[in-house]
Amino acid sequence: MVRRFDVCNGDADGLCAAVQWRLHEPMAAELVTGLKRDIALLGRVPGRAGDEVNVFDISMQRNRDDLLRLLGDGVRVRYFDHHAAGEVPVHPGLETHIDEASAVCTSLLVDRHLGGAYRAWALVGIYGDNLGAVADRLALQRDFEPGDCAALRRLGELINYNAYGEDERDVCIAPRLLFPMMARHPDPRDMLAREAVVDDIEAVRRNDLRQAAGTVPFWQGPGGSVRMLPDAPWSRRVIGCLANTLANSEPDLAHAVLKAQGDSYVVSVRAPLSLPRGAHSLCSRFGGAGRSRAAGIDRLPHADLQRFVEAFANASWA
Secondary structure, three states: OOOEEEEEOOOHHHHHHHHHHHHHOOOOOEEEOOOOOOOOOHHHOOOOOOOEEEEEOOOOOOOHHHHHHHHHOOOEEEEEEOOOOOOOOOOOOEEEEEOOOOOOOHHHHHHHHOOOOOHHHHHHHHHHOOOHHHHHHHHHHOOOOHHHHHHHHHHHHHHHHOOOOOOHHHOOOOHHHHHHHHHOOOOHHHHHHHOOHHHHHHHHHHHHHHHHOOOOEEEEEOOEEEEEEOOOHHHHHHHHHHHHHHHHHOOOOEEEEEEEEOOEEEEEEEOOOOOOOOHHHHHHOOOOEEOOOEEEEEEEEHHHHHHHHHHHHOOOOO
16 A cells, blocks of 8 residues: 655745645655754654655755655655755655745645646745745736735745744644644635635734744844844744844845854754845755755854854845
8 A cells, every 4th residue: 555745844835835746746745844943854664565755855965865765665766856856865755846946945846747726825835935026926816816925925924934833832733733723724715814814814924923022133234234133932933933033134144143042053044035046055054054045053053153244244145
């Protein structure tokens, strides 16, 4: 008997990519997901010969060893992603849809592959991944009304917000529980109308942003700013949203938001929206990952703080 697994990041882009696929192929599949920074997810898949695994929005570079394990065991893998992939294996059991361009996300890649069949859910994921201009252009192709676009943007941003935290106790609802709520609505506008959890997430986000509003730059220069947050449930949730908010409000500047975590910091970096390059390159120097316009570091030791700020201040975003 063939077992199917859908492996995805728990943010808007990953979940919406997986929803599109399951609407396209309505077969039973075991979901493997986590919070935003849960990236090494293929290690949780106990594949065997004949199984099928769909992967959405997790770095191939970070999952390479488990990908090779699954392929070696006879598992067929379909891989959609936009993060830095490293060397992509060539294997008859592997189908890849990888595009690292700065104006691409995984929901967009699935939308392309399916010919826009579930465009509304694709838009939710694209808006949630802070690619508003890309989503607006796709919406125009299908005559979505401005009010619809605003609603889909709201849903995408809230689903994305819900992915940030150290563990499931930090978030409003675990992504593994949010996914079936999403998947039972072929049109995401129905989810907005019928699922109370959407308003619950928004209330949490509104309160968290109020607490973050008073944050002043730890460092500021002509090219951007670095902000520091304390270690608290609200800051664990708000770190990515704050980085996106700053990027959207000051599109010509780069932004880094750091959150204290024991003897280290968690870091979110956004390249200037007007020059969306260099975030992955910067973060990879400190053991981080991501993509050219947005990246992060899971653990920046306190001793490396000054070195990171200097590297950020001197980064080339062209």
